[in-house]
Amino acid sequence: xxxxxxxxxxxxxxxxxxxxxxxxxxxxxxxxxxxxxxxxxxxxxxxxxxxxxxxxxxxxxxxxxxxxxxxxxxxxxxxxxxxxxxxxxxxxxxxxxxxxxxxxxxxxxxxxxxxxxxxxxxxxxxxxxxxxxxxxxxxxxxxxxxxxxxxxxxxxxxxxxxxxxxxxxxxxxxxxxxxxxxxxxxxxxxxxxxxxxxxxxxxxxxxxxxxxxxxxxxxxxxxxxxxxxxxxxxxxxxxxxxxxxxxxxxxxxxxxxxxxxxxxxxxxxxxxxxxxxxxxxxxxxxxxxxxxxxxxxxxxxxxxxxxxxxxxxxxxxxxxxxxxxxxxxxxxxxxxxxxxxxxxxxxxxxxxxxxxxxxxxxxxxxxxxxxxxxxxxxxxxxxxxxxxxxxxxxxxxxxxxxxxxxxxxxxxxxxxxxxxxxxxxxxxxxxxxxxxxxxxxxxxxxxxxxxxxxxxxxxxxxxxxxxxxxxxxxxx
Amino acid sequence: xxxxxxxxxxxxxxxxxxxxxxxxxxxxxxxxxxxxxxxxxxxxxxxxxxxxxxxxxxxxxxxxxxxxxxxxxxxxxxxxxxxxxxxxxxxxxxxxxxxxxxxxxxxxxxxxxxxxxxxxxxxxxxxxxxxxxxxxxxxxxxxxxxxxxxxxxxxxxxxxxxxxxxxxxxxxxxxxxxxxxxxxxxxxxxxxxxxxxxxxxxxxxxxxxxxxxxxxxxxxxxxxxxxxxxxxxxxxxxxxxxxxxxxxxxxxxxxxxxxxxxx
Ligand code: SF4
Numbered sequence: 001x002x003x004x005x006x007x008x009x010x011x012x013x014x015x016x017x018x019x020x021x022x023x024x025x026x027x028x029x030x031x032x033x034x035x036x037x038x039x040x041x042x043x044x045x046x047x048x049x050x051x052x053x054x055x056x057x058x059x060x061x062x063x064x065x066x067x068x069x070x071x072x073x074x075x076x077x078x079x080x081x082x083x084x085x086x087x088x089x090x091x092x093x094x095x096x097x098x099x100x101x102x103x104x105x106x107x108x109x110x111x112x113x114x115x116x117x118x119x120x121x122x123x124x125x126x127x128x129x130x131x132x133x134x135x136x137x138x139x140x141x142x143x144x145x146x147x148x149x150x151x152x153x154x155x156x157x158x159x160x161x162x163x164x165x166x167x168x169x170x171x172x173x174x175x176x177x178x179x180x181x182x183x184x185x186x187x188x189x190x191x192x193x194x195x196x197x198x199x200x201x202x203x204x205x206x207x208x209x210x211x212x213x214x215x216x217x218x219x220x221x222x223x224x225x226x227x228x229x230x231x232x233x234x235x236x237x238x239x240x241x242x243x244x245x246x247x248x249x250x251x252x253x254x255x256x257x258x259x260x261x262x263x264x265x266x267x268x269x270x271x272x273x274x275x276x277x278x279x280x281x282x283x284x285x286x287x288x289x290x291x292x293x294x295x296x297x298x299x300x301x302x303x304x305x306x307x308x309x310x311x312x313x314x315x316x317x318x319x320x321x322x323x324x325x326x327x328x329x330x331x332x333x334x335x336x337x338x339x340x341x342x343x344x345x346x347x348x349x350x351x352x353x354x355x356x357x358x359x360x361x362x363x364x365x366x367x368x369x370x371x372x373x374x375x376x377x378x379x380x381x382x383x384x385x386x387x388x389x390x391x392x393x394x395x396x397x398x399x400x401x402x403x404x405x406x407x408x409x410x411x412x413x414x415x416x417x418x419x420x421x422x423x424x425x426x427x428x429x430x431x432x433x434x435x436x437x438x439x440x441x442x443x444x445x446x447x448x449x450x451x452x453x454x455x456x457x458x459x460x461x462x463x464x465x466x467x468x469x470x471x472x473x474x475x476x
Numbered sequence: 477x478x479x480x481x482x483x484x485x486x487x488x489x490x491x492x493x494x495x496x497x498x499x500x501x502x503x504x505x506x507x508x509x510x511x512x513x514x515x516x517x518x519x520x521x522x523x524x525x526x527x528x529x530x531x532x533x534x535x536x537x538x539x540x541x542x543x544x545x546x547x548x549x550x551x552x553x554x555x556x557x558x559x560x561x562x563x564x565x566x567x568x569x570x571x572x573x574x575x576x577x578x579x580x581x582x583x584x585x586x587x588x589x590x591x592x593x594x595x596x597x598x599x600x601x602x603x604x605x606x607x608x609x610x611x612x613x614x615x616x617x618x619x620x621x622x623x624x625x626x627x628x629x630x631x632x633x634x635x636x637x638x639x640x641x642x643x644x645x646x647x648x649x650x651x652x653x654x655x656x657x658x659x660x661x662x663x664x665x666x667x668x669x670x671x672x673x674x675x676x677x678x679x680x681x682x683x684x685x686x687x688x689x690x691x692x693x694x695x696x697x698x699x700x701x702x703x704x705x706x707x708x709x710x711x712x713x714x715x716x717x718x719x720x721x722x723x724x725x726x727x728x729x730x731x732x733x734x735x736x737x738x739x
Contacts, residue, residue: 013660020662306569324649328666364660366653366667367524369620383565386524390569393526409522413530416485416517417537426489441699451661455668456696459490466483466492470499470511 004151005092005123006347008335008357012364016329025161025330032160033321039267040318040374046269047259056256058378061312064248068302071214071247072293078217082279084289089241095294096127099206099239102290103133106237108204114221114228115139116208117155117315118241118294120337121350124206135206136198138227140191147174153331153339156265156317161330195227205231205286209242210314211257212291215250218278219291222261222271232275238286243294245302245311257314260376264316297350306387310345312377319371319381325364334361341371345384353392362388423467430461477597478508480545482586484555485517491688497715498551498589501602504715515541520558523566525655535566539578547596548586551711553618553686556588561621588618589711590686594627600634605718607637610708611680613671613694615687616649628686628710635713641678645670652693672697675705682706684713 008015019025044050064071076086089095099119103111111128113119113135125135125146137146141159145152148170152158159167168182177190207228211220219240221228232238248254262271280289301310320326320340331339335357336347344365348358362385371381396402415421436442442458444450452458464472479502483495499509519534538559542548550556563579593599612632618624632640651657651667671694675683683698685691688709695707 013662016660017662020666026666324651324667325660325663329663363526363656364663366616366649366651366656366664368616368649368653370616370647370649373620383562386562387565387569389524389526390528394529405525406527409525409527410530413519413522413527413534416519416534419514419516422485422488422516429489441696443700451658451664452696454661455665455700456657456693457699458696459692461490462492464492466488466495467511467513469492469496471513473496 004120004337006121006336006338006350006358007355008347008361010335011357011360012329012333012335013360015335016333016364019330019333020328022330024163026328028161028163029327029330032157033327036267036321040264040321043263043267043269047263053256053260054376054378057260057314057376058309058312060248060253060256061314061377062309064253065245065302065308065311067249068244068247071249072244074214074249075212075217075247075291076293078215079279079289079291080217082217083281084217084279084291087290087292089292089294089296091296092122092294095122095241095292095296096124098290098292099124099241100127100131100133102237102239103128103204103206104131106204108133108202110134110136110198110202111204111206112136112138112198112202112231112235113142114205114207114231115142115158115223116206116241117337118208118243119206120152121243122241122294122296124241136195136202138195138198138231139223140188140225140227143191143195144170147171151332152337154317154320155315155338155340155342156320161332195230199227199230199234203235204237204239205235207231207238207240209240209246209291210261211254212242212247213249213251213254214247216278218251218276220254221275222258223273223275224266224271226273229273229275232277233285235286237288237290238277239290239292241292241294243296244298245313261314261316264314264318264374264376297352300352301346301349304349307345307349307384309379310342310349310384312379313342313346314377315342316376318374318376319379322370322374323365324368324370325366329364334364336361341365341381341385342379345381345388348388348392353388353395359392359396362386362392419467423465426461426465430463433461436460478510478546480542480548481509481511482515482518482542482548482550482555483511484550484552486692487551487688488516490692491709494551494688494709494711497709498549498711501711501715502549504717505597505599505602507597510545512541512545518555518558520555520562521654523558523562528566528569532566532570535563535579536575538563539575539582542582542586543578545585547592548582549589549592550586551589551686551709552688553588553615553622553624554689556586557617557621559583559586588622588624588686589714590618590627590631591622591624593714594630600630602631602634602714604635604714604716605637606635606713606716609639609641609679609681610713611641611643611675611678611683612646612710613643613650613675613683613685613690614646615685615690618686619647624686628684631710631714632684635716638713641680643678643683644674646674648674650690650694652690654689657693668693668697672701672703676701676703680705682708684708684710686710 154160164182326340519531523531560583567576
């Protein structure tokens with residue numbers, strides 16, 4: 001089942017401890033992210049005005065967000081004008097109910113899906129299954145994950161953690177395909193044969209949306225394989241689930257994103273398939289169109305000025321590909337369909353900072369800043385990580401580890417507030433460290449700091465601090 | 477110029493030789509150096525770990541301690557980036573407009589050592605001598621937040637006797653990240669392992685950087701592997717001259733150099 005939802009089952013450090021053990025996954029990931037990182041840098045360097053373009057992208061998103069309610073109402077009116085129907089979903093459960101009701105109404109036993117993270121976010125596939133409806137993923141990578149009974153580990157390349165040999169074995173087993181090699185062409189052909197049949201026989205399709213244009217009620221999907229286009233045109237009924245932040249006021253606004261998105265995500269100048277549709281056209285394509293506008297925590301993010309820029313995200317995944325933490329721990333460690341740096345800020349916010357496990361995600365970063373540099377809409381992810389840490393810490397549950405940390409931090413602050421206390425503490429530390437020091441370094445620390453010395457030595461406190469030496473030898 | 481040293485708590489406590497080296501270097505270049513003993517810590521550790529309520533008094537204290545300074549120079553890209561980038565945010569999130577005004581002003585006068593030398597003092601050759609094979613790790617905060625760019629490399633290239641060897645994948649984070657290394661030790665270690673491998677692959681005698689926190693991390697990994705490769709802060713390299721023994725090989729590898737030897 002590829003529906004993963006956004007509620008992590010475990011705290012990040014714990015989940016990462018396991019994923020870090022998977023050496024094959026780490027090799028797969030390192031290979032994939034290194035390749036795409038280099039490609040992206042080349043694609044971006046081709047544009048002399050990349051920085052200006054990023055700024056433009058950020059501004060356009062901000063403008064739309066500052067006036068979101070208005071934009072959404074305009075969108076709703078325009079979609080209706082074109083013969084589409086609009087549904088508002090407050091949360092995941094409501095969105096799932098709307099979609100499953102629609103599918104059931106049309107007597108669907110199977111539906112086909114365009115790759116969509118918003119439907120993964122609401123765990124739509126599981127909800128459909130409960131009503132006896134099978135969701136078939138048509139994006140190749142998404143299909144791989146679905147067949148494997150796995151969850152996506154990347155927002156753009158959900159099966160990034162798998163290599164070709166693993167995929168060949170899976171197709172042999174699940175699709176009964178006779179595959180002689182694991183060449184990409186051969187693998188793609190096996191998937192194509194399977195999917196063609198589904199495209200031609202299924203009546204209901206579900207998609208997400210990359211953008212929506214309020215003035216004309218147009219929904220937009222960009223993709224690489226063309227499978228999405230099949231889903232968007234062949235079935236009778238099309239249901240699109242869209243996060244409310246995806247709306248842009250007018251057509252002209254979309255141009256910068258058509259440059260920013262492909263270069264940031266797949267390092268291509270242009271994505272191979274871009275589909276736009278507005279409502280329905282009699283006799284051409286789906287004859288029923290439903291747009292589900294999904295909130296699921298987004299209006300709370302919007303209301304928080306310091307963190308609002310999170311909603312600029314166009315899900316390009318550039319931040320994942322440059323993140324050193326993501327590269328090592330892998331997407332599954334984040335326990336949400338939104339992994340990596342964007343996941344670390346988006347997931348806990350969508351859950352209103354109330355989920356204990358999701359609340360560990362803002363610490364899953366060394367604050368190196370690579371994500372901010374890569375983000376095409378200039379989301380200052382490190383800053384939001386720090387902001388969220390500040391929001392979460394005062395409410396952290398009172399397990400022992402948190403209590404010990406909070407006492408240590410408060411004590412340190414008290415010491416730092418007075419230079420004489422600082423100096424006194426240094427003298428104490430120097431005496432206290434005695435038994436821990438071996439050959440001038442500390443090899444094992446007790447308690448919370450033990451994690452550090454599991455792999456690193458720590459320098460011992462020197463005989464004198466700077467301030468003492470300065471006082472003695474003022475004239476250096 | 478009258479320069480106020482901002483030594484940072486980590487340097488004060490664990491790496492006094494770095495602060496002394498920086499002071500000596502700036503004096504050698506003809507400047508007046510001042511150390512306000514009231515200073516302690518900029519509050520970065522608290523703020524970045526989520527203890528923002530506890531960090532605010534430290535931020536206010538820093539402002540008080542340095543209010544009258546003409547320029548403030550620190551041997552830490554990370555702490556300077558914190559002052560320059562996050563002090564204004566801290567003030568904004570606390571809704572304190574007066575503080576915001578003050579820290580914005582203060583941020584403009586606060587520099588990391590290498591950027592201060594290159595951008596403000598406009599010296600590329602500080603007259604240093606350091607006869608060793610050295611590789612340079614650009615720390616994340618200096619590179620991405622302060623955008624010090626080539627400043628450290630320019631300075632290193634002008635050090636006599638020094639052989640600069642390029643560090644592969646140098647822009648990759650070493651995995652320190654303050655309390656990240658304690659809260660997510662396994663992930664941090666996986667990042668460190670790659671960095672340590674890169675450093676060792678260069679065949680350098682030591683790895684330098686503008687931040688002792690990252691060097692403490694990298695050095696901690698190198699030392700655990702008994703690699704024989706040491707770490708040394710950029711300030712110490714730049715302060716070394718033929719007449720002073722700071723560049724002697726026994727300082728490399730030993731994480732804490734006897735500070736007295738530098739005097
Ligand atoms: S946060 Fe930025 S870089 Fe990351 S997925 Fe969203 S738009 Fe892309």
